[in-house]
Amino acid sequence: MFDRSKKGERALLLQPHWVGENDPTALEEFVELTRSAGATVVGTLSARIERPNPKFFIGTGKAAELAEQRIALDADLILVNHSLSPVQERNLEKLTECRVVDRTGLILDIFSQRARSHEGKLQVELAQLKHIATRLVRGWTHLDSQRGGAIGNRGPGETQLEMDRRLLAERVLQLSRRLDKVQVQREQARRSRVRNSVPLVALVGYTNAGKSTLFNTLTGAGVYAADQLFATLDPTLRRIEGLASGTFVLADTVGFIRDLPHDLIAAFKSTLAETRDADLLLHVVDASDPEHHSRMVEVENVLKEIGADDVPQVIIYNKLDRLPERKPHLEWTDGGTTPRVWMSAASGDGLEFLREAITRSLMRERVHHWLHVPAQSGRLRARLFELGLVASEKAEDAGWAMEIDAPRAMLEQLYGLPNGDGAWLKRELLAVPDAAAYNSTATPP
Numbered sequence: 001m002f003d004r005s006k007k008g009e010r011a012l013l014l015q016p017h018w019v020g021e022n023d024p025t026a027l028e029e030f031v032e033l034t035r036s037a038g039a040t041v042v043g044t045l046s047a048r049i050e051r052p053n054p055k056f057f058i059g060t061g062k063a064a065e066l067a068e069q070r071i072a073l074d075a076d077l078i079l080v081n082h083s084l085s086p087v088q089e090r091n092l093e094k095l096t097e098c099r100v101v102d103r104t105g106l107i108l109d110i111f112s113q114r115a116r117s118h119e120g121k122l123q124v125e126l127a128q129l130k131h132i133a134t135r136l137v138r139g140w141t142h143l144d145s146q147r148g149g150a151i152g153n154r155g156p157g158e159t160q161l162e163m164d165r166r167l168l169a170e171r172v173l174q175l176s177r178r179l180d181k182v183q184v185q186r187e188q189a190r191r192s193r194v195r196n197s198v199p200l201v202a203l204v205g206y207t208n209a210g211k212s213t214l215f216n217t218l219t220g221a222g223v224y225a226a227d228q229l230f231a232t233l234d235p236t237l238r239r240i241e242g243l244a245s246g247t248f249v250l251a252d253t254v255g256f257i258r259d260l261p262h263d264l265i266a267a268f269k270s271t272l273a274e275t276r277d278a279d280l281l282l283h284v285v286d287a288s289d290p291e292h293h294s295r296m297v298e299v300e301n302v303l304k305e306i307g308a309d310d311v312p313q314v315i316i317y318n319k320l321d322r323l324p325e326r327k328p329h330l331e332w333t334d335g336g337t338t339p340r341v342w343m344s345a346a347s348g349d350g351l352e353f354l355r356e357a358i359t360r361s362l363m364r365e366r367v368h369h370w371l372h373v374p375a376q377s378g379r380l381r382a383r384l385f386e387l388g389l390v391a392s393e394k395a396e397d398a399g400w401a402m403e404i405d406a407p408r409a410m411l412e413q414l415y416g417l418p419n420g421d422g423a424w425l426k427r428e429l430l431a432v433p434d435a436a437a438y439n440s441t442a443t444p445p
Contacts, residue, residue, distance in 0.1 A: 011039040012075035012098075014066060016047045016058060016082050025291045029258070030081040030103075032208075037110050043073045056095070057088045067096040079106055083259075086135045103259065104131060119182050126175040129168055198239070199248040199362055199407065202275045204303065205284035206295040207255030210318040214284060214345035215252040218354075243355060245362035251278070256302045276308040279407045280361050282354075283313045287342070288322035310409075312365050313338065314357045320344040330357055337364075368405045371428055375399040380421040383414060 011034050015027045027044060034041050045066055047058040056063040057080070070078060077099050078092065084102040092100045101109070108131055111124045203211040219238040236252045253275055275281065283299065285292050303309045320326050321344040328343045328350025339357035343350025368391075373381050375398055384390050389406035404411070411429055415422045 009039055009077070010042045010073070010075045011077045011079050012066070012070050012073055013041060013044045014047060014058070014078060014080045015044060016049045016080070019048060019050045025294075026081065026258075030079070033103075033106055033110065034079055037106055037113070039077060039079070042075050043069060045069055053088075055088065055091050057082065057084055057092075063092065063095055066092070070096050070098050077101065079103075089135065107257070107260070119179070122175055122179055122182070126172060126179065129172050129175070133165065133168055133172075199246075199279040199366055200251060200277065201248050201280045201282060201358065201362075202251040202253055202278035203282045203284060204253060204275055204299060204308075205255060205316075206286065206292075206299055207257050209255065209284045209286045209289075209295070210345045211255060211284045212252055214282075214316070214318065215250065217345050217348055217351065218250060243359045243362075245359045245366070248279075248358075248362060251275075256299050258298045260302060275303070276306055276311070278308070278311055279365055279409075280358065281308070281311050281313045282316055282358075284316045284318050284345075286319050287317035287326065288319045292317075312361060314354070314361055315340045316354065317342045318345050320349065321347050328353060330354075365408055366406070367408050367411060367429060368403075369429070371402045371404055371425075372396065372398075373400045373402055374424075377419075377421050377424065379419065380414070380417060380425060383417065 013027070013030060013034060015030065017023070017026070027046075031041055031044075045062075047062045047066075049058065053059055053063075058066070066078065069075075075098065078096060078101070080092075080100065080102045082102060083104050084092070084100070089100050089102060108124065108128050112128065203215055205211050215236065215238075219240060237249050239247055240250050241247045281303075283296070285296055289295060300309065303311075315338065317326075317340065320328060320342055326342060328341075330342075330353035331340045332338065333340060339361060341350060341354045341357050343354055373384075377399070381400055381402065384402065384404065387406075387410060389404055389410065391403040391405040393403065394401040408429070411425065415426045417425070
């Protein structure tokens with residue numbers, strides 16, 4: 001065994017790449033991740049992978065070269081830009097006599113540094129414990145012996161490793177229960193927003209695309225923003241007023257990245273629910289990044305994984321201050337349904353185009369309309385109230401006049417109601433034009 005350095009500040013980066021593939025931006029991004037974690041990059045090493053080596057992931061020759069370079073550079077930490085199995089991680093540590101951390105472990109470390117809220121800390125700890133669970137043997141091999149023999153301790157006993165795994169499993173269960181409670185609270189807050197007819201707009205995008213800067217520009221909230229990956233982690237919500245479409249809530253969410261660990265996605269489900277349940281997504285893109293098209297694909301992949309791929313979007317090409325040849329403007333694609341805004345969140349140039357795009361999108365995706373619900377559709381009436389979609393109601397001789405103010409997508413989910421209620425609702429709402437669906441001065445009957 002060796003003594004692991006507790007500093008972890010001088011990092012040697014290992015960049016594996018498959019035969020026939022060599023993306024130079026992958027290493028650049030990994031360097032930024034390393035710096036975001038607080039380490040100094042002292043060297044990099046590239047390794048071509050034809051098929052993963054079960055022992056080291058990389059070939060034995062390249063592993064030996066990694067050990068030599070680690071000594072030459074006096075690195076106290078090796079970071080691998082790929083997920084490693086516990087065995088591969090342990091074998092590389094033995095060979096290089098240095099602490100080895102894979103991509104998942106590095107991202108988890110960054111998240112643990114950035115989490116500020118109670119919920120964020122719980123989510124990060126849960127993801128870390130799930131990651132550590134398969135690596136416990138590394139720290140307890142010297143204690144892997146059976147207890148027992150003395151009075152009160154006879155029997156098969158329990159190894160230190162088994163005890164540690166049991167305690168870890170209990171902690172995971174405890175964290176999961178706490179997060180379930182937080183998720184219930186978020187669901188109650190969401191229902192309250194719907195009941196009060198307040199749409200939710202969520203900022204999404206690749207990390208470091210400028211989401212928090214744009215959030216501050218729109219709200220003046222003063223959220224921490226920096227030119228680094230995962231500068232902000234905890235979601236922040238603010239009310240915005242003054243648009244023709246009415247008041248809405250803007251949410252700043254965690255940035256996405258390629259190969260985002262699945263444990264993190266699972267742990268942050270309640271936070272990402274702000275994205276899934278949004279009425280509108282503002283997809284922020286760093287227009288100055290030459291790889292912004294591939295970054296957009298990565299974001300779309302994560303949105304699909306969390307079930308938010310069908311939420312309407314406004315595409316925002318940000319950081320035009322770095323592209324002087326580009327001028328702020330608004331354009332509509334996909335037959336005039338998807339707005340694309342070119343602007344600079346840092347300078348505020350083009351902000352008026354973004355406000356116009358948000359206003360028109362919310363007016364199209366939200367229904368503010370009086371429905372004359374017949375008396376025989378009491379179940380439909382109850383369901384509308386249950387979902388918090390009713391702004392007000394008046395009794396009529398033949399039923400109820402109900403003022404509906406809600407996302408069109410939520411109403412469309414009721415089209416499958418039995419006894420003809422769903423079909424009736426669909427006919428009524430199809431008569432409301434998309435472009436004029438939202439009318440803040442809807443006239444009562």
